[in-house]
Amino acid sequence: MSIKEAETERTTGATKYVGRAVDRLDGPAKTTGQARFAAEHPYPDLAYAALVHANIARGRITAIDTAAARAVQGVIEVLTHENAPAMNPAPKVSLLDISSVVSSTSVNYLATDEVHWNGQPVAVVVAETLEAARYAASLVAPVYRESPAAVDFAAEVHNAVPEKGNLILPGRADKGDAAAALAAAPFVVDLEFATPQHTHNAIEPHATTAVWEGDRLTLHEGTQNIPWLRKHLAQRFGVPEDAIRVLSPFVGGGFGGKGRPWAGTLLAVLAARATGRPVRLALTREGVYHTVGGRTASTQRVALGADAQGRLTALIHTSVSRTARVGGMPEQITEVSRHLYAAPNIHLRQNVVQLDLLSNTFMRAPGESIGNFALESAVDELAWELGMDPIELRMVNEPERGPVGGQRFAHRMLREAYALGAERFGWRERDPRPGAMRDGRWLVGMGVATAHHSSMRMPATVTVRLDADGMVVVRCGLHEMGMGAATAQAQIAADEMGVPLESVRVEYGDSDLPPSAGAIGSVQTASVATGVLAACAKLRKSVLTLARRTPGSPLKGRKLEEVEARDGGLYYRGGGQTYTEILAAAGRGHVEAKSKETMPGFLARTVRDHRRWVKAATGAQFCEVRVDPDTGEVRVSRWLGVFDVGTVINARTAASQLRGGIVMGIGMALSEQTLIDHRTGRIMNPSLAEYHVPVHADIPRIDVHYLNEPDPTMPLGLLGIGEIGITGAAAAVANAVRHATGKRVLDLPITLDKLR
Incomplete structure (x- = not known):
C-alpha cells in the first residue's frame, strides 16, 4: 500500500483510524513555535555552562590554570577535577539489570586527572550568559603528560578478540563446515569490506536544563529513554529515583544518540548542584562530536560459495568493530547473515578491538545497517559471477526457516x-x-x-482513563522524536474505545507518567501498543460492569463478547449506551485501567520467543x-x-x-x-x-x-x-x-x- 492509497482510504472512510494517514497531533505546536525543547525552558537565575575538552588522546592532567577564565565578567564557577563535587561511578553493564546499558562510559567526569580520549571534558565553566561561559572555557589551560594511545582502527584490527555475545545477541554461529564447502564450491566470492566511523547529527544538538531544589532534581532533556536516564541519574547522584523528574515532551531527533546520558547531561546536573543555580548546558555541534558516541568503524569478510544454479553452499561472515577502553558495546554486524539466506554451511564471527576513542553507541539499525551493506554487496557480486539476475539469486536462496537455528x-x-x-x-x-x-x-x-x-x-506501563465527558486519556512516558509516536497510540486508543480521534489525549514525555519502553531498536510503538490494547480491554470491561449494575441500562445482562466499542460507547445489535450516559448513571467522574509488564516477564518472554x-x-x-x-x-x-x-x-x-x-x-x-x-x-x-x-x-x-x-x-x-x-x-x-x-x-x- 502506498501513501496515496492510504489517503484514498481515509477520504472514503473505508478504514478505522489504525492504518490511516493522520496528521501528527503535535504538528501545530511544533510549526507555530509553541513546543519547547530542552534548551528552551526559562528559570529565574538561570546560569549557562560550557565544556572544556581535552586535546590529547590519553594521559594525565598535571596542571590546569583557571585564573583567566575566572577573571571573565559573569563567570560563576569553573569546575575541574580539583574542586568538583564527586559523582558516584557508573554501574557496570549487566543483563541482570538491563537499564545498565544506558552507561555511556566508565569515566567519572571531573573525578580523575586521567584523559581517555581526545575531546573528553576536563572542566566546566558556569556563567551568567552563554557567551561568557564559552569565552571563559576557551581560556582554561590544562597541561598534560601524554601516554601512548591506540586511535587508528585499521592499524589495530589485528588486536581484535572474539566477542562473547549473549542469549539475545549472540556473537557467533556455526552450521556445517563452511570453510570446506567454500573450498569445494564451483562459484566463489570472497570480499573484504570496510565502513567508517559515523557521528550523530540530530537536528537538535544535545541540551540539558538542570534544576536542583534541595535533593530534588528537575531535568529538561531530549532523551530516548526516560526511565533508564532517571535511574542512572539516581545512581550517579545518590538520590532516590522518585526525587528526580525528567521532562522530555519533544526531542529533536535521536537515532540512538540520545539513548544514553552523555557528558553534557551529567555535567549540567553536577554544575547545577555545585552552584545552587539552575544550569543549562547546550552542546555546540562540535561538542556533540567530542562527547556523544556514534557508529563504530568496521572491517568485514563475506565469502559465499554457490553451485551453478545459484544455490548457496557456504556463507562466511566475520567482522571486527571497535569499542573504547572506557565504554561502548559491540554491534551485531553478522545478525543479518543469520536470517537472510538458506545455506547448509554457515560460519559467523564477531570480533572487537578497544581503542582510546570516545565510546561508540547505538546508531540507526546498529550493526545490521553496516553488516547488511557487506552481505548484500557480496550477494550482488555473486550474481555477477554467476551471470544471474540478482533478484532471482536472492529468491533461489530464500529460506523457509531460520537458516541458523531453524x-x-x-x-x-x-x-x-x-x-x-x-x-x-x-x-x-x-x-x-x-x-x-x-x-x-x-x-x-x-x-x-x-x-x-x-x-x-x-x-511498558500504560494507563487509560475514560472521563465523564467521553474523553479518553492515554498516559505513558513515551518519547516523541518527531516520528508521530503519540499520534499512533491515539489512533490505537480511538479504535479500541470506539471514539473519535479528537476525543483522545495522549500524555507523554514525563517521568511522572507510567514508564514507557525506550525509543530504541524500533520497539517503542509495539511495546506501548501492547499496553494500550490491554488497558483499553480492561477499561471496556470496567465500563460494562458499571452499566450492568445500573438500573434500566440497556446493557444489563450483556456479556463482554456481545458488545463492541463504537460511536463513543458500548453497543450491541439491539441497543447500547454512550460512555457519558454510563458514567453519569453510575455517578462516576472517570474510570481508569492500567496495564503493566514486569522485567522478569519480559526477559522470559524474549528468550522464549527467540x-x-x-x-x-x-x-x-x-x-x-x-x-x-x-x-x-x-x-x-x-x-x-x-x-x-x-x-x-x-x-x-x-x-x-x-x-x-x-x-x-x-x-x-x-x-x-x-x-x-x-x-x-x-x-x-x-x-x-x-x-x-x-x-x-x-x-x-x-x-x-x-x-x-x-x-x-x-x-x-x-x-x-x-x-x-x-x-x-x-x-x-x-x-x-x-x-x-x-x-x-x-x-x-x-x-x-x-x-x-
Whole structure:
C-alpha cells in the first residue's frame, strides 16, 4: 500500500483510524513555535555552562590554570577535577539489570586527572550568559603528560578478540563446515569490506536544563529513554529515583544518540548542584562530536560459495568493530547473515578491538545497517559471477526457516516485496551488462538489496482513563522524536474505545507518567501498543460492569463478547449506551485501567520467543544511479522501497520514517564518515560543514510502499519501522554503481576517487 492509497482510504472512510494517514497531533505546536525543547525552558537565575575538552588522546592532567577564565565578567564557577563535587561511578553493564546499558562510559567526569580520549571534558565553566561561559572555557589551560594511545582502527584490527555475545545477541554461529564447502564450491566470492566511523547529527544538538531544589532534581532533556536516564541519574547522584523528574515532551531527533546520558547531561546536573543555580548546558555541534558516541568503524569478510544454479553452499561472515577502553558495546554486524539466506554451511564471527576513542553507541539499525551493506554487496557480486539476475539469486536462496537455528518465521513476505518492487520499478528494463545503460553522457545503473531489521518488544506501563465527558486519556512516558509516536497510540486508543480521534489525549514525555519502553531498536510503538490494547480491554470491561449494575441500562445482562466499542460507547445489535450516559448513571467522574509488564516477564518472554520465532521487518530496496564517467560523481536518480513491516498504524508517519531511513542510508553510501587524526585521536571534521549528510539536492523522489500484512505474533501485527529503512540502502547504491561502472566499491563512502 502506498501513501496515496492510504489517503484514498481515509477520504472514503473505508478504514478505522489504525492504518490511516493522520496528521501528527503535535504538528501545530511544533510549526507555530509553541513546543519547547530542552534548551528552551526559562528559570529565574538561570546560569549557562560550557565544556572544556581535552586535546590529547590519553594521559594525565598535571596542571590546569583557571585564573583567566575566572577573571571573565559573569563567570560563576569553573569546575575541574580539583574542586568538583564527586559523582558516584557508573554501574557496570549487566543483563541482570538491563537499564545498565544506558552507561555511556566508565569515566567519572571531573573525578580523575586521567584523559581517555581526545575531546573528553576536563572542566566546566558556569556563567551568567552563554557567551561568557564559552569565552571563559576557551581560556582554561590544562597541561598534560601524554601516554601512548591506540586511535587508528585499521592499524589495530589485528588486536581484535572474539566477542562473547549473549542469549539475545549472540556473537557467533556455526552450521556445517563452511570453510570446506567454500573450498569445494564451483562459484566463489570472497570480499573484504570496510565502513567508517559515523557521528550523530540530530537536528537538535544535545541540551540539558538542570534544576536542583534541595535533593530534588528537575531535568529538561531530549532523551530516548526516560526511565533508564532517571535511574542512572539516581545512581550517579545518590538520590532516590522518585526525587528526580525528567521532562522530555519533544526531542529533536535521536537515532540512538540520545539513548544514553552523555557528558553534557551529567555535567549540567553536577554544575547545577555545585552552584545552587539552575544550569543549562547546550552542546555546540562540535561538542556533540567530542562527547556523544556514534557508529563504530568496521572491517568485514563475506565469502559465499554457490553451485551453478545459484544455490548457496557456504556463507562466511566475520567482522571486527571497535569499542573504547572506557565504554561502548559491540554491534551485531553478522545478525543479518543469520536470517537472510538458506545455506547448509554457515560460519559467523564477531570480533572487537578497544581503542582510546570516545565510546561508540547505538546508531540507526546498529550493526545490521553496516553488516547488511557487506552481505548484500557480496550477494550482488555473486550474481555477477554467476551471470544471474540478482533478484532471482536472492529468491533461489530464500529460506523457509531460520537458516541458523531453524526457528519458524513469525512473518516473512520478502518474495512478495521483491515481486511488487520489480514491477513498479521497471526492473525488466535493466540491461544486465555493466556500463551498458546511458542517459546522455551519464552512466546509468540499477541495483537492489534486501532490507532486514529484527523485531522485539520491551516492557511498558500504560494507563487509560475514560472521563465523564467521553474523553479518553492515554498516559505513558513515551518519547516523541518527531516520528508521530503519540499520534499512533491515539489512533490505537480511538479504535479500541470506539471514539473519535479528537476525543483522545495522549500524555507523554514525563517521568511522572507510567514508564514507557525506550525509543530504541524500533520497539517503542509495539511495546506501548501492547499496553494500550490491554488497558483499553480492561477499561471496556470496567465500563460494562458499571452499566450492568445500573438500573434500566440497556446493557444489563450483556456479556463482554456481545458488545463492541463504537460511536463513543458500548453497543450491541439491539441497543447500547454512550460512555457519558454510563458514567453519569453510575455517578462516576472517570474510570481508569492500567496495564503493566514486569522485567522478569519480559526477559522470559524474549528468550522464549527467540527460541521459537524469527521476528523481523524486511524489504526490497531498488536504486537507480547516474555516474559521471569523467569525474566519478554519483547521483541517485530514482528510489523505490517496498517493505514488509506488518501492520502500519499511521500511513503518513510510516512513510516518513521509511523515507528518512533511506535518506540516512544514501548518506552512509555516498558521504558520511568521521575522520580521525591517527596521530592525536582528534576528530578532524566535527561540523556539518565538513561531515557531509545528504541535503535536499542529493535526494530524488523516494517512492515507498508497504504490504500492510500483520505479524500474528505481535500486538496489532506491527513490527516496527524506525530502522528498517536504512538497512539495504547503502548496498543498493553500491550495487547500482557496480552496474553503472563495472566497479565494486568495498569501502564506504563511495567517493569520486574510488571510481576514477
